[in-house]
Amino acid sequence: xxxxxxxxxxxxxxxxxxxxxxxxxxxxxxxxxxxxxxxxxxxxxxxxxxxxxxxxxxxxxxxxxxxxxxxxxxxxxxxxxxxxxxxxxxxxxxxxxxxxxxxxxxxxxxxxxxxxxxxxxxxxxxxxxxxxxxxxxxxxxxxxxxxxxxxxxxxxxxxxxxxxxxxxxxxxxxxxxxxxxxxxxxxxxxxxxxxxxxxxxxxxxxxxxxxxxxxxxxxxxxxxxxxxxxxxxxxxxxxxxxxxxxxxxxxxxxxxxxxxxxxxxxxxxxxxxxxxxxx
Amino acid sequence: xxxxxxxxxxxxxxxxxxxxxxxxxxxxxxxxxxxxxxxxxxxxxxxxxxxxxxxxxxxxxxxxxxxxxxxxxxxxxxxxxxxxxxxxxxxxxxxxxxxxxxxxxxxxxxxxxxxxxxxxxxxxxxxxxxxxxxxxxxxxxxxxxxxxxxxxxxxxxxxxxxxxxxxxxxxxxxxxxxxxxxxxxxxxxxxxxxxxxxxxxxxxxxxxxxxxxxxxxxxxxxxxxxxxxxxxxxxxxxxxxxxxxxxxxxxxxxxxxxxxxxxxxxxxxxxxxxxxxxxxxxxxxxxxxxxxxxxxxxxxxxxxxxxxxxxxxxxxxxxxxxxx
Numbered sequence: 001x002x003x004x005x006x007x008x009x010x011x012x013x014x015x016x017x018x019x020x021x022x023x024x025x026x027x028x029x030x031x032x033x034x035x036x037x038x039x040x041x042x043x044x045x046x047x048x049x050x051x052x053x054x055x056x057x058x059x060x061x062x063x064x065x066x067x068x069x070x071x072x073x074x075x076x077x078x079x080x081x082x083x084x085x086x087x088x089x090x091x092x093x094x095x096x097x098x099x100x101x102x103x104x105x106x107x108x109x110x111x112x113x114x115x116x117x118x119x120x121x122x123x124x125x126x127x128x129x130x131x132x133x134x135x136x137x138x139x140x141x142x143x144x145x146x147x148x149x150x151x152x153x154x155x156x157x158x159x160x161x162x163x164x165x166x167x168x169x170x171x172x173x174x175x176x177x178x179x180x181x182x183x184x185x186x187x188x189x190x191x192x193x194x195x196x197x198x199x200x201x202x203x204x205x206x207x208x209x210x211x212x213x214x215x216x217x218x219x220x221x222x223x224x225x226x227x228x229x230x231x232x233x234x235x236x237x238x239x240x241x242x243x244x245x246x247x248x249x250x251x252x253x254x255x256x257x258x259x260x261x262x263x264x265x266x267x268x269x270x271x272x273x274x275x276x277x278x279x
Numbered sequence: 280x281x282x283x284x285x286x287x288x289x290x291x292x293x294x295x296x297x298x299x300x301x302x303x304x305x306x307x308x309x310x311x312x313x314x315x316x317x318x319x320x321x322x323x324x325x326x327x328x329x330x331x332x333x334x335x336x337x338x339x340x341x342x343x344x345x346x347x348x349x350x351x352x353x354x355x356x357x358x359x360x361x362x363x364x365x366x367x368x369x370x371x372x373x374x375x376x377x378x379x380x381x382x383x384x385x386x387x388x389x390x391x392x393x394x395x396x397x398x399x400x401x402x403x404x405x406x407x408x409x410x411x412x413x414x415x416x417x418x419x420x421x422x423x424x425x426x427x428x429x430x431x432x433x434x435x436x437x438x439x440x441x442x443x444x445x446x447x448x449x450x451x452x453x454x455x456x457x458x459x460x461x462x463x464x465x466x467x468x469x470x471x472x473x474x475x476x477x478x479x480x481x482x483x484x485x486x487x488x489x490x491x492x493x494x495x496x497x498x499x500x501x502x503x504x505x506x507x508x509x510x511x512x513x514x515x516x517x518x519x520x521x522x523x524x525x526x527x528x529x530x531x532x533x534x535x536x537x538x539x540x541x542x543x544x545x546x547x548x549x550x551x552x553x554x555x556x557x558x559x560x561x562x563x564x565x566x567x568x569x570x571x572x573x574x575x576x577x578x579x580x581x582x583x584x585x586x587x588x589x590x591x592x593x594x595x596x597x598x599x600x601x602x603x
Contacts, residue, residue, distance in 0.1 A: 106370065106371050
């Protein structure tokens with residue numbers, strides 16, 4: 001790595017660390033993380049007081065047999081609204097709030113390049129999405145284990161896998177689930193940079209996700225479904241088949257990149273070239 | 280042609296910023312020399328803040344360029360701001376962080392060297408006792424002072440301040456001016472935008488006056504004062520006869536009666552000859568008082584123009600620069 005690259009990377013890491021520190025100081029941060037932790041708890045509590053199960057959701061029929069089914073059920077449950085919202089809460093706000101509060105001009109007149117500041121912010125938004133997903137997964141595994149036990153799990157092909165292997169598959173599933181979530185973060189970041197309005201960016205991100213979902217149910221457009229961003233939230237299911245179905249996973253990787261990278265590029269260019277005239 | 284590396288602290292040439300049909304900054308040229316305390320004077324909305332934002336690299340000019348110590352912020356980014364600090368409009372900070380933590384953040388963004396100076400700059404702006412409190416609870420004046428502290432963290436050679444006394448009470452304004460004066464006395468170059476004449480008059484030795492985006496005067500404050508027409512008020516034992524003598528005297532103009540006095544325009548030599556002529560005419564001079572145009576007069580003449588005309592610079596900008 002050249003000294004210039006190291007300098008740029010070091011600056012981006014400085015911004016990243018301070019973005020995390022700012023997130024720690026903000027109440028809104030805990031709202032999203034709290035929701036990510038509370039939803040699995042509420043789900044497990046609901047399971048505990050009811051004898052039936054959500055049979056129409058993958059792994060729904062096994063929630064009383066193995067606690068490891070619960071995080072997988074929650075992945076399906078949370079993909080429509082919860083995790084995209086939590087992700088958009090920070091990604092949509094991270095540039096727009098600085099613009100709105102006038103602090104963008106404060107940090108842009110220091111010694112760091114705009115690209116370094118943007119990179120630090122993008123990493124912080126991605127970290128928040130990762131943290132929310134991780135928190136939901138950990139709470140779901142622990143609460144699910146307590147409620148239904150760490151038992152073996154029947155996968156989508158009907159094969160029983162050991163608890164240890166199932167735990168690994170759950171972790172991998174959450175990893176694959178992270179890709180579309182990061183693409184959502186990129187869209188939120190783009191709207192944050194373009195609109196300069198936190199509320200518009202957060203709501204806009206969810207509206208875009210909703211519109212993408214609607215495209216798939218329009219007459220004659222059902223063939224687009226495998227390439228819609230929101231459908232990539234189901235790609236992890238390929239890991240739970242025997243043999244492993246890599247097609248949806250591989251497709252998810254490039255489809256998410258197709259949505260995420262251009263959004264990230266637009267956000268970067270707008271941030272780099274924008275006039276900071278407010279505040 | 281702009282100076283290469285190591286040029287003056289600020290050198291703007293042909294600076295233009297358009298927003299659609301509106302031209303906020305219109306071919307602004309100005310040069311701030313090392314050690315200057317330079318006033319950027321103009322009414323609200325004249326284009327001062329926009330020009331400062333361009334200087335700090337916050338907005339792109341539609342035309343022209345700015346160089347800070349020979350470096351262009353548009354081409355060299357943050358590196359062009361080495362040795363430069365300041366703020367535009369009210370300085371803004373993260374309200375949920377303490378004053379000290381805000382400064383720690385900014386010091387980190389500057390590379391970390393400033394962290395060791397945080398106590399020093401907080402003391403310089405007398406905020407050391409409130410440094411642990413959240414900025415959200417600070418008064419406007421405290422935020423202004425924190426803005427200065429944030430600028431001083433960079434140990435700048437050039438300080439750009441946009442209306443630093445705006446919104447402060449009289450004591451706060453006095454403290455702010457004292458602080459700027461101390462910094463300038465320490466050798467720092469200061470570019471201070473303001474619409475407050477008294478502030479500029481008290482602090483600055485050179486000024487640029489901007490009106491509707493255009494510089495209508497740039498040069499030494501003393502030259503600006505001299506450029507105003509000198510007037511005299513005269514009182515004699517017989518003003519009616521004195522009026523005739525005045526009107527007949529070469530070099531004396533605009534003679535008019537005003538109350539018990541006559542007012543006229545003349546240079547020092549013509550007034551000396553006039554006083555001799557009045558005595559030779561048998562008139563006693565009971566008062567002869569020079570009346571220089573105030574900075575306020577000149578400012579309004581430059582920024583509002585005389586009734587019925589647009590911009591009416593007392594000194595054409597180019598001529599003023601040459602004179603300076």
